[in-house]
Amino acid sequence: MLHCKHLITPLSFKRKVVAVATPNNLTSINHRPLLLPKLPGFLSMDDVTRSQPLPLASTAAKASQNNTIDPHPKYEGKKVKGRVVLMKKNVLDLNDLTASVLDRVGELVGKVVSLQLISSVNGDPDVPGEGRIHFVCNSWVYPADKYKKDRVFFANKTYLSSDTPKPLQKFREEELVNLRGDDDDKTRELQEWDRVYDYAYYNDLGNPDKGQEYARPVLGGSSEFPYPRRGRTGRPPTKTDPNTESQLKLVMSLNIYVPTEERFGPLKLSDLLAYGLKTIPQVLKPELKALLVGSHNEFNNMQEVLKLYEGGIELPDGLLKYIRDSIHEELFKELFRTDGEKFLKFPVPQVIQDNKSAWRTDEEFAREMLAGVNPVAIRRLQEFPPASKLDQKAYGDQTSQITKEHIEHNLKGLSVDEAIKNKKLFILDHHDALMPYLRRINTTSTKTYSSRTLLFLENDGTLKPLAIELSLPHPDGDQFGCISKVYTPSSHGVKSSIWQLAKAYVNVNDSGHHQLISHWLKTHAVIEPFVIAANRQLSVLHPIHKLLHPHFRETMNANAIAREVLTNAGGIIEETVFPSKFSMEWSSVMYKNWVFPEQALPVDLIKRGMAVEDRKSSQCTLTDRGLSICC
Template sequence: MVEKFFGTVCGKIKDEPEIGRRKIKGTVVLMKKNVMDVTDAGASLLDRFHEVFGKGVSLQLISAVHFDPANGKRGKLGKAAYLEDWISKITSLSAEDHATFNVTFLWDESLGVPGAFIVRNHHHSQFYLKTVTLENVPEHGQLHFVCNSWVYPAHRYKYDRIFFPNKTYLPCDTPEPLRPYREEELINLRGNGTGMLKEWDRVYDYAYYNDLGSPEKGKDYARPVLGGSKEYPYPRRGRTGRKPNRKDPKSESRLFLLSLNTYVPRDELFNQVKFSDFIAYALKSLGQVLVPEIKAVTDKTFNEFDSFQDVLDLYEGGIKLPNDHKVHKIKERIPLELIKELTRSDGERFLKFPMPDIIKENKTAWRTDEEFGREMLAGVNPVVIRRLQEFPPTSTLDPRVYGDQNSTITRKHVEKYMNGITVDEAIARNKLFILDHHDALMPYLRRINTTTTKTYASRTLLLLQENGTLKPLAIELSLPHVQGDIHGATSEVFTPSEHGIESSVWQLAKAYAAVNDSGYHQLISHWLNTHAAIEPFIIATNRQLSVLHPIHKLLQPHFRDTMHINALARQILINAGGVLERTVFPARYAMEMSSAIYKNWNFTEQGLPEDLLKRGMAIEDESQPYGLKLVIEDYPYAVDGLEIWSAIESWVEDYCNFYYPTDDKILADNELQLWWKELREVGHGDLKNEPWWPKMQTKTELTKSCTIIIWIASALHAAVNFGQYPYAGYLPNRPTVSRRFMPKPGTPEFEELESNPDLAFLKTITAQFQTLLGVSLIEILSRHSTDEIYLGQRDDSEWTVDDQPREAFKKFGAVLVDIETRIVERNKDRALRNRFGPVNVAYTLLYPNTSDYSRQGGLNVRGIPNSISI
C-alpha cells in the first residue's frame, strides 16, 4: 500500500505498455540538498516534507528529428517521466555523495533520436544534477548527458531547464528542432540586464569594478570605479545587480563585511567540499575581525619582531600573546571556531604556521645574492625580469609630466662587479638583465608614501654568470622630486657588499626591491593578469557559446570556480580596507595602480612565447624547439613553461582542426564571431580599439587565442600562485611593506642599523601584525583543493561523444606525463643551479598533474589546476 502511494505521488511509471511507444530506461545521478547543509541557512526539515509529499522531479525528452509546427518549430516533446524511489535515497551529509535514480520514458519511436531533455523540479529544495544516461535509444544506443548544474524548484524559473547530450554541434550543424532551444538557452543566460540577481538566477552579465569602496564610511574608504573610462580602464567582472550605494550612486552597495553570499551564477560556486575547506583555512585570516582588538594590546613591542627568531617562532612555536586582561577580552570576542583553529595544545600560542620551503633546510640562505637573483627566474614572480638592451636604463614615462626619469646607474657603479667585462660587452653577449619596477610605481609613489608606507621605485641590474646564475650588480632606489614631479626623480644607487655597515645597507636595498616585486606580483602578475583578465572570457563564453559549441566544451574546464574566488576577493581581499590593502605596500592605491598598468595589457603577449620575446628573455630561432632560443638556458619557469605551452597548443590545434577543417567554418560560425566581438567590445571593452586583438577569421587565430586563454587559466596562474607560501610565507624573504626609508648616516636609524642590523631590518619591513595577516592569506591561496582537477583531466570521461577529440585529449595527457618526467630529471641535475639554489628548493610549480602527491591537496607546490580555482 505504501509503495503504491509513493509510486503514484513520485510519478513512478506503470508497467502497462502503450501502443506505438517504447520504453527507454535511464539513470540519473544527482546530489540532493542536505538538511544539515551549513552553507545554506534555508535548509530545513520542511525540505524533506516537500520531498515526501511533493510532485517529484520530471524529465521530458525532446526530439532532435521532428519539430512541432504549433510550437515555434521546436523539437516535439515526449511524455514526462518521473524519478523513481526518490524517498528511499537521501544522500548522506558528505558533499561528495551522489545518488543514482532510475527513470523510464515512454518514447514514440516515430520521433526519432532525443536531442535534449527538460527537467522540472517540483520539490521545495534544489538539487545538483550531475549526469543522465539513456540506454537503448532507438537508432542510437546509449545517450549520455553531462549536466553538472544546480536545478532549483520550477517556480524559480521563468523558462524550462534544458540539457543537451555530449554531442557537439556548430550552430549551422545543429538539428533544426534543437536550434530554438539552443538559442533560447543563451538568451536566458544573458538575462535582461536589470534587477538584483538571486542565487537561483543563472545570469552571466558584465559590470564595472564599482563594488570595492564603502564611501558611506568616509573618504578613506571611497574608491574610484575601475572600468568604463580612459582614466581607469579595467576588465569587466560579473554583475550582481545590487543597489547603488546611498552615498555614491556610481558605486554598488556592499554586503556585510564578512558575508560570503555575493552573487555569482550558482554553477560557478565552489562545491561543498571545497567551500568547507576554504572556510576552514580562512579562519586563520583574522585581520578584519581582530584589527581593533590587537591594536589595543598594551605590549608596546607586540607589533614588532625583535629578532629573526621571533619570526621563526611563527613556524616553530607560534606567538604567545601577553597575559593581561585586554588579551583575555580579545579571546572572549573571538568566535569559538576561531579559538579551536588558532590555539595549540598548550591553549596559549596563536598563529603557528607550516614551515615555508625557503627556510626548511637553511634559515639564512635566502639572504644570499644568488638566491635573490634566482627567484627572478624560479620564484613566485618569474615573469617580470627582462634583458637589458640599452644602458643606462631609460624610462617610458612622459617627461612633460614626470621630468627626467632615466636611470642614474653608471658604468662606474657596476663594472667593478662584472668579472672583467664591460657593460657594452655584457649587452652584446646578452648577459645584462633588469628587474624594473620604476615606471609602474613612480606615478603613484608620492601618494603611496603619504600612508604608513615608506618605499621607493626600484631598478635592479643583474649579470648572467658563467654558471648560469644571476649576480646582482646594483639597485637604484628612486623617489619623486620634493619640488614636484616635473623635476624628475631623486635616486640613489646601492651596490653589493658583504662586510660592515655597507653589507647591512645592501640587505636593506634588496628588501626594498623585494617589496616592489611583492606588490607588483600580487597586484599585476597574479590578480590582474590571471584572475581579473580571465573573468570576461568566462562571462562571454556562457553568454554567446552554447554548451553544444566545441569551443565552449574546450574552454569550460578552465573556468571552474574562478568567478566565485574573484567575487570573494572583491568582498574581503581587494576591497577598501581589505586584507590586500592592509598587507601590500600600495595600500589604498593598490587597485587604482593596477588599473593604470592594465592600460598596457596586451592579450597576445599573455602567451608565453610572445611574453619571452617581449622581455628579451628569448630570441627567435627557427632551428630551436618552439622557434625560440632562451638567452638564459637555466630559466626554470621558461624551460618548463615552453613544454607545457607547446602541449596545450598541440592539443588545441588537434581539437580545433576536427571541428574547423577550413577557415570558412570560422567565418560562418555566428556564435564564435559574437563571442569574440563581445570579448573585445565589452569584456575588455576599454581596450577594444587596440590593434593587437586577433580578428578571429582563421584557424591560426582561433587556436592561438584558445591556447592563450588555457595557458593563463592553468599554467600561468599555477606559476604565480602556488609558490606564494613556499617563498613568501617567510616574510623577510618577500616583504610586502617597507615602513621607513633607507637610514642616512648620522641619524639614530643609521646607528641602529650599524649596531643591530637585524632589528633595523625588521623595523623597516612588514610589521608583525601585517605579517600574521599576510601569511594567513597566502597560506590559503597557496593550497591545492582536495577536489582539484588538473591539466589533462576532465571531471567526466564522457565529456564528448566525438572519438577524434577524445583521442587527442588522451594524447595530451600522455604528453604531460612525459613532460613531468623530464622536469623531475632536470631538477636532479645539480649543474642547473637555478633549479634549486642555495635554499635547495626545487622548481616544481609547473609539474603538470601526474603524481599521486599532487592530488592530495594542501601546500604541495606541484600540480597545474585546470582553472584559476583559488
C-alpha cells in the same frame, strides 16, 4: 538532453514531480512528459525515464532504491533507465549540525531545498544509434518557481552551431538567451538561483557610506581608469554615491552573487576559508587576534616570524573547542593539519629548511627573480644606462643613475657593452610603474621607493645582483625628475646592512607588483570578461566551450569574494600591499599597458628578451619548461 522542470523534497507534498525529456539528441523516442512518483526516503526531481524510473540517492544514503511503475496512461511507450545522484545544498556547509538542521527545517515547513545535480547517466542499449547517453550536469537546481524558463541539460556531445540537430537548435538558442539575461530586469538584484552572465564596472570597491576615506573611483568605462568588466550583481547603490554599488556585510561576503555554475565546491570553499583564516586573524575571536599579533599588530623581530614555522601557536584553554564547534570538520582539519593542537602552523619554506639565514644571500635574492613570486617581470637589458619611457614633459629626466663604474668590476672581465652583446645583463625594473604614483603612495602610512635592479648571468646559469637604484620624486615637483641613489653589494659593516635594506625594498616592490598586477589583474580580473562572454555566446554544446570551461571554472566566484574582502576599501590588499588605498587605482593605470596578443608566453618571453625565435636558444630552464607546456 535532460530537461528539468520541477524539484521537491519527499516531505513536501504540495507539488507534483514532472519530467520533460528528449532522450536522444538525434532520434526522438518520446518527447511527451512522463509522470514520476515521489520515492519515500529519497530526493525527487525531474529526469529522463525509459524502461524504469530513476533510482534517486541522497548523500546520506549508501544504496539506491528501484521501484517499477507503469507509465502514465496518457504517455505510453518505453522509458529511459538511469541513475541520478543528488546532494543537499547544506550537507557540506561550515558546520555539519547547522547544515543538517537547515535542510530538515526546510523540509518540515514545506520549503523546497535546493540541490546540486552531480551527475546523471542514462543508459539503454535499445536507444537507436546511441546506446549509453551521459549527461554532465554538475549544477545547482532550484525549485521551479525560481525560474522563468525550464532548466535544460544537454548530453555530453559537441556540436558547432551549424551542425546542431534541428530538434536541439531551439533549446540551444533559448539557453543562451537565459544565460545572457536578455529578458531580465537589469536594475534588479540578482539572486542565488539566477544564472545570468552580464557585465558591470568595478563600482563596488568603495564604501562611501562608511566615510569619505572609504570612497574609491569606479574602475572601467573611462579613459582615466580603464579596467576589465566584472560580473553584474545588481546590488542597490550606496546612499552617499549613486554610482557606487553597495557592499555586503562581511559575514555575507561568501554569498555574493555569481551564476550558480561558477560557485566553489564545498571542499574548495573549505580550503579557501582555511587559508583565509590563517592570514586574517581579525575574523577570529579578539583573544586569538591578541594572541597572534599582540598589541602592535606587527612582528617585532625575525624570531617571531620563525615561530609560525617552528611550532604554530599554543591555544588558550577553551579556544580550541570554540573553533572546533564553530566550523566544518574539513576546515578544522585544514587549519590544524600540520601539528594537531598547534594552530596556524605554516609549512617551512624550502629556502630556510637547512639554513634560516639563506634568504639573506645575494644568490637567493637573484634566484627569486626567476623562481620567486613574480618571475614574469625580469627582462634582458638591451641599453645602458636604463632609460625611462615616462613623458619627460610631465616627469622630467628619469634616466637611470647607475654607471659603468658601479658594475664593471663584477662583470668577469667584460665591459658593459660586451656583457649586453653576450646577453649577460638583466634588469628588474619597477621604476616607471611606480614613479607616477609614488608621491601619493608615500602620503599614506606606507613608504617605498621606485627601484631598478641590475643582474649578471654567471657561466653556471645563476644570476647575481650588481646594483640597486632607489628613487623618489623630486621634492620640487614631478617635472624636475627624480632623486636617485645607487647601492652595490657589500658583506661587511654598515654597508652590508644598507645593502640588505635596499634588497628588501626591491622585494616589497616585486611582491606588490605580483599581487596586484601579475596575479590579480593579469590572472584574475582580465579573465572574467572572457568567462562571461564565453557563457553568453558559446553554448555548452560548442567544442570550444568544453575546452575553456575547466580553465574558467570558479574564477568568477574567486573574483567576487575578492571584491568583498581583498580588493575593497580597507580590505586585505590595501592593508598589506604597499600602494595602500591606491592599490586598485594603480592596477587600473597598469592595465593601460595590457595588450592581449602579448600574453602568449612565447610572445612575452621574446618581448622581455628572455628567449629568441629559435627555441633552443632560450636562456633558462624555466623558459624551456614554460614553452613546452605552451606549445
